[in-house]
Amino acid sequence: MSHFAVIAPPFTSHFRALEALAAPLLARGHRVTFVHQADARALLREPRLGFEAVGAASHPPGSLARIVARAARPGGPLGLRRVIADLAAGTDMLCREAPARLQALGVDALIADQMEAAGGLIAEHLGLPWVSVACALPVNREPRLPLPVMPWGYAQTPFQLQLNDSSSRVYDHLMAPHARVIEAHAAAFGLPARRALHECLSPYAQISQTVSAFDFPRAALPGHFHALGPLRPPSHHEPALELPGLDARPLVFASLGTLQGGRLGLFRRIARACRDLELQLLLAHCGALDASAERLLERDGATWVTDFAPQRAALARADIAVTHAGLNTVMDALLAGTPMLTLPIAFDQPGVAARVVHHGAGLRLLPALASRRALRQGLQRLLAEPAYAARAAALGEAVHHAGGAVRAAQIIEAVAASGSPVERSPAHVD
Numbered sequence: 001m002s003h004f005a006v007i008a009p010p011f012t013s014h015f016r017a018l019e020a021l022a023a024p025l026l027a028r029g030h031r032v033t034f035v036h037q038a039d040a041r042a043l044l045r046e047p048r049l050g051f052e053a054v055g056a057a058s059h060p061p062g063s064l065a066r067i068v069a070r071a072a073r074p075g076g077p078l079g080l081r082r083v084i085a086d087l088a089a090g091t092d093m094l095c096r097e098a099p100a101r102l103q104a105l106g107v108d109a110l111i112a113d114q115m116e117a118a119g120g121l122i123a124e125h126l127g128l129p130w131v132s133v134a135c136a137l138p139v140n141r142e143p144r145l146p147l148p149v150m151p152w153g154y155a156q157t158p159f160q161l162q163l164n165d166s167s168s169r170v171y172d173h174l175m176a177p178h179a180r181v182i183e184a185h186a187a188a189f190g191l192p193a194r195r196a197l198h199e200c201l202s203p204y205a206q207i208s209q210t211v212s213a214f215d216f217p218r219a220a221l222p223g224h225f226h227a228l229g230p231l232r233p234p235s236h237h238e239p240a241l242e243l244p245g246l247d248a249r250p251l252v253f254a255s256l257g258t259l260q261g262g263r264l265g266l267f268r269r270i271a272r273a274c275r276d277l278e279l280q281l282l283l284a285h286c287g288a289l290d291a292s293a294e295r296l297l298e299r300d301g302a303t304w305v306t307d308f309a310p311q312r313a314a315l316a317r318a319d320i321a322v323t324h325a326g327l328n329t330v331m332d333a334l335l336a337g338t339p340m341l342t343l344p345i346a347f348d349q350p351g352v353a354a355r356v357v358h359h360g361a362g363l364r365l366l367p368a369l370a371s372r373r374a375l376r377q378g379l380q381r382l383l384a385e386p387a388y389a390a391r392a393a394a395l396g397e398a399v400h401h402a403g404g405a406v407r408a409a410q411i412i413e414a415v416a417a418s419g420s421p422v423e424r425s426p427a428h429v430d
Helices: 012-027 038-043 064-072 077-105 117-126 158-174 176-188 264-276 291-300 311-317 327-336 349-358 372-384 387-400 404-418
Strands: 003-007 031-036 050-053 109-113 130-134 205-208 225-227 251-255 280-284 304-306 320-323 340-342 362-364
Touching: 003 012, 003 077, 003 117, 012 031, 012 038, 012 109, 012 130, 012 327, 012 404, 031 038, 031 077, 038 050, 038 064, 064 077, 077 117, 077 176, 109 117, 109 404, 117 130, 117 176, 130 404, 158 176, 205 404, 225 404, 251 264, 251 311, 264 280, 264 291, 264 372, 280 311, 291 304, 311 327, 320 327, 320 372, 327 340, 327 349, 327 387, 340 349, 340 372, 349 362, 362 372, 362 387
Parallel strands: 003 031, 003 109, 031 050, 109 130, 130 205, 205 225, 251 280, 251 320, 280 304, 320 340, 340 362
Antiparallel strands: none
């Protein structure tokens, strides 16, 4: 049996996906150990997973909450610089401290989140096989695809190609502090020069939570790229959906994810828009609001307000999902055939929302422009035009057959066993 280490950003959505991926590996008798700062241990729920704390000096207990808070609400340019500095500091800490720990643990292979460059750098430095996992949109670059953080669509004209190129240059300039860390550790490890996330991906296997049918058209994915859909535990692991008083009126499920769940003002506008249309609303704030805020939302029109809801069951029952366009929620909504009103806020959410719109599975509103009236109009359109639900359901079929965590675990096992690239099968050609 093999011992796998997992290196990923210390955010709930990433740890949840990788924890689900680890489950079938554990079931087959392998060991799986997550490696990060001490606070990240609390993100894990599976008791069979190992955890190795690093960074006690630079990332002491109690420091993760500030990192997460800055990521959730970076504010203006100064705040964005702080978020990038946090990202760079995390990569630096892992590159400095994780290699010796991994050698002491006797790790056989790495599972590296695409959004943490340290995973690929360390694996290559130690001569270990590794698999890159895109828990968010893939960072693999192509000229016709905007970066995941950009809100526009697939480039089909010279102007659009230039827009992609110019925006990539601006992005790389902003990310320079992180690039310097990647460059420095690549040099220290004796590796070829590199400066960006997309230059730190595995040559053995790359796994994505997207499916090809949902992404923009791609022409340059490597043969070892596997679009397997959402990495989730079996649905029977979720608690049952309980909605006392549920009636025949359309149901809206609204969630802004674990990082953005504290946006009370936006939630209030959603609740009021649903009340205007006499819709039932289940609102999940992911533990970011207190009891007084919950009561306020109920007065505004929310039928049920909770911290966490069984998301897959809620989406299966809902007629519309109102979402921040986090990839996890969007994949679950497609699997349920539920059309979406997307409100992208940060990270890759603009890119995910652009794909939802591109494929006709929903609509998009900028949160700053999502007035009560605009939200009401969006909800009305999704209810009145069944083509949105039909398109979401069609994409959901691709998600259903993609392979998910079980197939991902098989690929990871094969990489560890052979030390060679695992090519996607003809049935999964992108």
